[in-house]
Amino acid sequence: MKVTLSQKFIAELFGTFVLVLMGCGSAVLAGTHVGFLGIAFAFGLSVLAMAYAIGHISGCHINPAITISMLATGKISGKETVVYIIAQIIGAIAGAGILYLIAQGKGDYSLAANGLGQNGVGEGSPDKYALGSGMIAEIVFTAIFLLVIHGSTSKNAGTGSFAGIAIGLSLTLIHIVGIPVTGVSVNPARSIGPALFVGGEALSSLWVFIVGPIVGGLIGGGIWKLMDRE
Template identity: 50%
Template sequence: MKKYGAEFLGTFWLVFGGCGSALFSAAIPPMGIGYIGVSFAFGLTVLTMAYAVGPISGGHFNPAVTLGVFAGGRISSKEVLPYIVSQLLGAVAAAALLYVIVTGNVEPYVFDNTKPGAFAANGYGDLSPHGYNLKAAFLAEFILTMFFILIILGTTDARANGKFAGLAIGLALVLIHLISIPITNTSVNPARSTSQAIFAGGGFLSQLWLFWVAPIAGGIVGGLIYKGFFSKE
């Protein structure tokens, strides 16, 4: 239960910090943090929780990471489903609190789920921040998640300097967001996509499948590549 609690809190912090920065701070003139700030916010959430609770659960905070790490032979099959459930619960709890906060402003929160980025949700086509189509979105999410898993497995390998694993993983997530916020608003994490789509509704829910399939496929491929080519065995 300590592991599952750690995954709940870690995923909660990722969604609350990352999506919260997008909702509250990204576009406020003249001091808005923009894409760069949001990218660092997501990276910092993972970096901080990797050191805080990573020693307990491994610091996945992401179903695609859990399945990628499983494909890489690092966790047992019996842990996969409880990890994913814990991550989803943490993400949805964070999104619910974000909704309460963002709608508590004196000025009514303008919520238009026909436009990209509503409630920091992920999308493609008309719901992509810069109009990228389904194929582009799928490729970006697949490739970025695959490399994210390779980085995670490599930096946490017994042969690596584990003291710097959290830093490398957090910075990798910053880079991933810098690349793909314009494409999909960056997912690489089905739990993060699900929590925001639930509250955004509309077309974001019908597009949610991509943000499960592409990251999970990329995560599994990344895990298999590391296990097959780079593991010590």
């Protein structure tokens, strides 16, 4: 039975919702308990779980950078690209909204002080990394992530149903290294959701986490095409 575009829309919306709620939620609700390593695994496990939950429906992009890279490599149509990205942004906003509602239940929670797991550079960076460092990190990390995605889902990869594990663990690895730099985006939707609620610095630096991952995704897809045997 053919999957409809509306079903793919719902899948991408739900998957991105889960990624933001659980990934950013690990930082906001459980960060003091699990630390950066726990947060890294929360993002990776979110992608891994959704890969098996919705991968057979939409491919489980849940990330505009992935969708745009897939478009550039001829794996998805322009119409699907628009629908996917709209769904991803709506899902991310919904995830951040639910997270905010939950976080408010703690008496000393403050949106201004505690945030919603938003990304940042300069004063908004966890370890105060400058704009240039943040942009380089987002481009390079996203390129690596997309190379893993293209490679592990290739017909010649032989990974079959294990592709989701490789993708989820690669995102975990990227977060282990990158959280101190920007909080790690590698996903414009993941950054847009929290930034819209937090505002201020998170919103003013949002362009870094839109441009960087998209450029990185295109580079990753380009590198894969140079090695592609499909």
